[in-house]
Amino acid sequence: MITLTDVHKSFGAKQILRGVNLTVERGESCVIIGGSGTGKSVMLKCILGLVTPDRGTITVDGEEVSASGDRDAFLARFGMLFQGAALFDSLQVWQNVAFRLLRGSLKRPRHEAREIAIEKLRRVGLSPDVADQFPAELSGGMQKRVGLARAIAADPEIIFFDEPTTGLDPIMAGVINELIREIVVEMGATALTITHDMTSVRAIADKVAMLHGGKIRWHGPVAEMDTANDPYLTQFITGSAHGPIETVR
Amino acid sequence: MSTTRAANPILHLLARLGAAVLGTFAAVGRLTLFTLSTFRHILTPPFYSREFFHALMNVGYLSLPVVGLTALFTGGALALQIYAGGARFSAEQVVPQIVALGVVRELGPVMVGLMMAARVTSSIAAEIATMKVTEQIDALVTLSTHPMKYLTAPRVLAGLLTVPFLVAVGDTVGVFGGWFVAIKSLDFNSATYLKNTIDFLEMPDIVSSLVKGAAFGVIATLMGCYFGMNSGRGAQGVGQATKSSVVAAAVLILAANFLLTQAFFAA
Numbered sequence: 355m356i357t358l359t360d361v362h363k364s365f366g367a368k369q370i371l372r373g374v375n376l377t378v379e380r381g382e383s384c385v386i387i388g389g390s391g392t393g394k395s396v397m398l399k400c401i402l403g404l405v406t407p408d409r410g411t412i413t414v415d416g417e418e419v420s421a422s423g424d425r426d427a428f429l430a431r432f433g434m435l436f437q438g439a440a441l442f443d444s445l446q447v448w449q450n451v452a453f454r455l456l457r458g459s460l461k462r463p464r465h466e467a468r469e470i471a472i473e474k475l476r477r478v479g480l481s482p483d484v485a486d487q488f489p490a491e492l493s494g495g496m497q498k499r500v501g502l503a504r505a506i507a508a509d510p511e512i513i514f515f516d517e518p519t520t521g522l523d524p525i526m527a528g529v530i531n532e533l534i535r536e537i538v539v540e541m542g543a544t545a546l547t548i549t550h551d552m553t554s555v556r557a558i559a560d561k562v563a564m565l566h567g568g569k570i571r572w573h574g575p576v577a578e579m580d581t582a583n584d585p586y587l588t589q590f591i592t593g594s595a596h597g598p599i600e601t602v603r
Numbered sequence: 604m605s606t607t608r609a610a611n612p613i614l615h616l617l618a619r620l621g622a623a624v625l626g627t628f629a630a631v632g633r634l635t636l637f638t639l640s641t642f643r644h645i646l647t648p649p650f651y652s653r654e655f656f657h658a659l660m661n662v663g664y665l666s667l668p669v670v671g672l673t674a675l676f677t678g679g680a681l682a683l684q685i686y687a688g689g690a691r692f693s694a695e696q697v698v699p700q701i702v703a704l705g706v707v708r709e710l711g712p713v714m715v716g717l718m719m720a721a722r723v724t725s726s727i728a729a730e731i732a733t734m735k736v737t738e739q740i741d742a743l744v745t746l747s748t749h750p751m752k753y754l755t756a757p758r759v760l761a762g763l764l765t766v767p768f769l770v771a772v773g774d775t776v777g778v779f780g781g782w783f784v785a786i787k788s789l790d791f792n793s794a795t796y797l798k799n800t801i802d803f804l805e806m807p808d809i810v811s812s813l814v815k816g817a818a819f820g821v822i823a824t825l826m827g828c829y830f831g832m833n834s835g836r837g838a839q840g841v842g843q844a845t846k847s848s849v850v851a852a853a854v855l856i857l858a859a860n861f862l863l864t865q866a867f868f869a870a
Contacts, residue, residue, distance in 0.1 A: 426747045429744070441742075454746050
């Protein structure tokens with residue numbers, strides 16, 4: 355279970371998070387929605403310890419993130435798909451996927467790591483011949499799939515997806531959404547996804563949380579999202595230019 | 604604010620000067636901490652041998668052509684200059700000694716250092732800065748890998764170990780360039796030229812050259828890593844980081860050259 359309590363974060367004079375409170379239950383798929391620049395990625399990076407909150411506490415299964423002694427063991431529980439896939443250009447696709455399995459506490463023999471990588475690539479719909487290519491040789495959709503394979507390579511308990519469908523055509527976005535849903539259910543993992551894509555929200559989420567003004571504005575089951583009596587949420591999910599959320603035109 | 608400025612122009616000037624001084628101290632502090640952290644990661648496990656080998660190839664082996672060519676032309680030009688200058692007071696025969704001394708003590712290490720700044724510092728800074736803006740550094744962290752250990756430590760260690768070899772090659776090729784010009788254009792006897800060169804050089808000359816190489820190797824790689832890791836966002840951030848890294852490396856190499864020359868030969 356991931357719990358954020360009164361989390362604040364500023365960058366200089368700009369206050370991004372102003373007291374975020376959120377609980378994501380074990381095995382739940384929670385999607386965070388909200389406008390650009392509302393701090394969704396910052397929140398995710400706070401949970402991973404990539405960014406240190408100014409105030410508040412974040413716990414994962416009761417253990418406080420900032421106090422976690424063994425960072426390796428803590429991070430080994432997570433997998434993350436980055437917005438631009440963030441694949442390492444200098445490494446072949448299979449080495450990207452098996453990165454965690456080639457070094458550190460989860461190190462396996464090279465041939466075994468390669469076999470696992472190829473299996474994970476197959477799981478995300480990529481053929482084994484992709485394994486020896488370099489990321490720059492792949493399309494955006496294929497890179498996302500490789501990023502997804504890397505995120506699940508070490509069978510993590512918690513997976514983060516940062517804008518998984520951004521920059522993809524609708525069909526490829528649908529494929530990625532389906533893959534995410536299947537993998538999360540299959541692995542029984544806790545998933546936290548950031549997206550603007552409402553099709554993704556409906557495909558991936560058990561619960562939805564809307565971040566606005568540095569706080570969680572609405573949090574509830576995806577089935578209740580459309581009937582929720584919250585003008586901010588309604589404006590966001592309908593994509594209306596008119597409503598309480600300020601738009602710059 | 605503008606009223607205060609108008610009323611106290613001297614105070615405003617002092618405030619700006621103070622901010623600049625504090626900024627400089629802060630930058631020096633950050634760089635010092637970065638350097639200490641780099642050496643801590645070099646000395647403590649885990650060690651990434653594959654990344655170290657790649658860095659050895661990139662910093663050392665692949666720099667050989669540019670180092671060799673630079674040294675060859677510099678040695679040749681130096682021989683011509685010394686011959687022409689020496690002729691003004693009938694001292695043309697000192698060409699072998701001055702070329703050897705000039706190349707080994709100064710031009711060899713400095714030229715190699717500046718070539719490292721141009722070739723290696725820029726490529727390291729651009730690569731790491733691009734990794735930063737494309738979230739590859741964040742990805743490393745989420746994959747339980749410390750970026751300093753994976754990216755910085757292997758590169759700086761490679762700079763420390765390979766640049767002295769490059770300097771040795773540069774010195775040798777530079778002296779050879781002078782010898783070639785001397786026997787082909789200046790009518791020197793080959794055996795005499797080489798004998799004079801060998802007899803004149805002393806061990807401290809060679810040691811100082813190699814020590815300078817090690818220092819310049821660390822500076823060149825460290826600046827690339829530091830500015831890459833601290834780059835701003837987007838293409839402009841990458842460009843700025845690359846430019847700043849090369850300028851900082853070149854200036855620090857020349858400053859370190861002065862300090863090391865003073866340490867070795869000032870007495």
